[in-house]
Amino acid sequence: MCDSCGCGGAERLVVEVNRSVLDENRRVAQGNRRMLREMGAVALNLMSSPGAGKTTLLERTIAALKDRYRIGVIEGDVETERDAQRIRAQGVPVVQLTTGGACHLSAALVHKGLHGLKGIGEGVYDLVFIENVGNLVCPAAFDLGEDVKVALLSVPEGSDKPAKYPALFREASLFIITKVDLLEHFDFSLDEAERLARGINPDVEILRLSAVSGEGVGSWLEYVAGLAEGRRGIRP
Ligand SMILES: Nc1nc2c(ncn2[C@@H]2O[C@H](COP(=O)(O)OP(=O)(O)OP(=O)(O)O)[C@@H](O)[C@H]2O)c(=O)[nH]1
Numbered sequence: 001m002c003d004s005c006g007c008g009g010a011e012r013l014v015v016e017v018n019r020s021v022l023d024e025n026r027r028v029a030q031g032n033r034r035m036l037r038e039m040g041a042v043a044l045n046l047m048s049s050p051g052a053g054k055t056t057l058l059e060r061t062i063a064a065l066k067d068r069y070r071i072g073v074i075e076g077d078v079e080t081e082r083d084a085q086r087i088r089a090q091g092v093p094v095v096q097l098t099t100g101g102a103c104h105l106s107a108a109l110v111h112k113g114l115h116g117l118k119g120i121g122e123g124v125y126d127l128v129f130i131e132n133v134g135n136l137v138c139p140a141a142f143d144l145g146e147d148v149k150v151a152l153l154s155v156p157e158g159s160d161k162p163a164k165y166p167a168l169f170r171e172a173s174l175f176i177i178t179k180v181d182l183l184e185h186f187d188f189s190l191d192e193a194e195r196l197a198r199g200i201n202p203d204v205e206i207l208r209l210s211a212v213s214g215e216g217v218g219s220w221l222e223y224v225a226g227l228a229e230g231r232r233g234i235r236p
């Protein structure tokens with residue numbers, strides 16, 4: 001409780017409200033987890049700042065894997081159906097969620113998205129990709145019921161970001177450095193980004209790729225296939 005500024009303990013109230021929001025979110029996320037098991041799907045939550053290349057990587061992933069696996073996508077954005085339109089053009093079921101201002105997806109919104117996916121096609125999936133709202137801070141705090149959290153960082157953003165925005169990199173099972181085709185134009189240090197991420201999260205797996213040139217995409221596809229086929233363990 002703060003005696004000096006006259007806030008009347010407002011800070012403590014905010015902490016308590018946040019805690020109850022996160023507790024409720026966790027409860028709904030457990031329901032999502034059960035629903036995903038029933039659907040037969042492994043779910044990946046892709047998180048990054050706006051424009052790091054989440055949708056572009058998904059487009060490429062779907063083009064490569066849609067004949068082998070049943071893929072569904074949940075798109076999260078503040079506004080618009082633009083990303084869903086891009087994914088729909090790849091010929092797989094997609095549900096667009098818009099937060100109307102919130103900087104992250106919640107488990108409750110994703111629950112709605114899962115019901116939407118269940119209603120499309122046969123409603124059975126090997127893989128569900130969740131593209132979170134572009135933001136390097138907020139999405140990290142919200143469990144969506146996914147199996148794997150993926151943090152993406154693009155070369156133009158700078159290699160210091162894992163140190164400055166640690167929560168996302170701490171939570172991730174996989175860290176992808178994207179847009180490596182641009183390395184020659186930026187002072188991005190792969191060594192620094194990877195050292196900083198491992199300093200926060202020693203077990204994190206790291207991939208480097210370019211969804212435009214295709215460099216490194218094969219390792220990502222292998223990672224995803226390993227999840228779909230149960231060859232790769234999922235961190236509890
Ligand atoms: N050079 C280069 N550009 C890329 C790469 N991947 C994506 N881009 C470009 O980066 C821009 C943003 O890509 P998106 O895939 O829309 O990024 P996003 O993370 O989905 O963006 P939000 O959904 O708005 O957060 C587009 O102009 C892409 O063409 C890459 O590997 N290399």
Ligand SMILES: [Mg+2]
Nearest residue numbers: 054055083131
């Ligand atoms: Mg996108």
